[in-house]
Structures are given as structure tokens and as C-alpha cells.
Amino acid sequence: MASERGPRALGGPMNEELLQADLERYRQKALELGASGAAVIPAAWVEVDERVRLKCIVPRCDHAGLTPNCPPNAPDLDLVRRALARYRWAVLIKCDVDIASHAPAAGTSTEEPLSFHRQGNQLVEDLERLAFRDGYHLTMGFGGGSCMADLCRGQPCQAMAGGACRFPYRSRPSMEAIGVDVMSLIHRAGWSAYAMQDDPNAAPFAITVGIVFVS
């Protein structure tokens, strides 16, 4: 996705007016690309909470420890907290998910079904690339779920086996893996989410969430 404003020097000076215009443009782009909601938020809204990180292993997620991006291998929370504190603005996005369409198709494939985080994670990648090409050299995005489910579709992790990641420049820790309290954050944005139930129709709706720190 090319910058729509012509080339700008990476890390060059950005005045506040230009930054705010860019943030609004990224918000609009997220909606154009299929997000059901997008908001420009102060980065200070993001809380990093050890309990979120711990919930990846208590009770244990089936991807815990199996990728470099999943706890306990994900980046240390003190580093995350210090790094995220350097950002001022972010774009928060959500995508509606039809859970029933992500159920495994019985007997048709050994590949895992497409992760319900895929659309949101792709949006995060797209917005991060757009901001980077606009000169925001430290822009950084996070989505949901494990890269093993989303990108590798359940194949064993090559990086953990000493090889190269199959998806360099795309694979990344999720918001929850870096301890971001996603539920508190979406409430601050005026959105809500519900726990998934055994009956996929029991919850009013399902969403996946992503965030791109811009500057």
C-alpha cells in the first residue's frame, strides 16, 4: 500500500497538524478496508497488565510457548511498557467476526481454518505499512491471536526449530501477548465485546481488535 502523500523522509519532522491529519486518514482507511470501527486514541489509554500476559498460560493456550511471539517468549513487559510510553497517538480498529464461518470444515482439510483474527491482523499490517511509508519510522502494530494460527495455519513454527520465520516482517506478538488490556481499551473507545459461548449464536456479536501506534 503506497503512501498517498508522496515520499516523505523517514523520521523527518512532523508538525502536529500533519500528524492529526494523517491519523484521521488512517482511521478512514481502516473503515474503507472493512473495519467495523476505528478510533484515533491517545497512546496513554493503553494499559499493560501482567494479568493479561499471564492469561496466555493460565489456563494454557494451545499456542503458549510454541512461537517466539507467544508467552512466555513474547517481549518482556517492562520493555513493552517503556516502549509504548514513548508513543503519543495510535489508531484502534475492530472488525466484526462471523464465528460460525471459522469453524473447521469436517474431514476436508488438515489445515486449520482461517483465524478469526485474520481480517483485523491484515488491517494492522496495512495501516502500519501506510504510516511507515508516510515517514513514521517507529510505527508499530499489534493484532490478535497467535501467528501460528493466523499465518502458519497450525503448522509447527520454523523459527522455534532454528530456521527462519515463514512470515518475516509480518509475524508479531498479539496485543494480549504484550499484556495490553484490550477489553478496558475498547470500553474507553465506546465499544464492547462478549465472551464466546459454546453456542456461537449466544453472544450478540464477536469482534477482533488491533492497534497501530503511529508516533
Ligand code: SF4
Ligand atoms: S514461523 Fe509461523 S509460527 Fe513461527 S514465528 Fe513465524 S509466523 Fe509465527
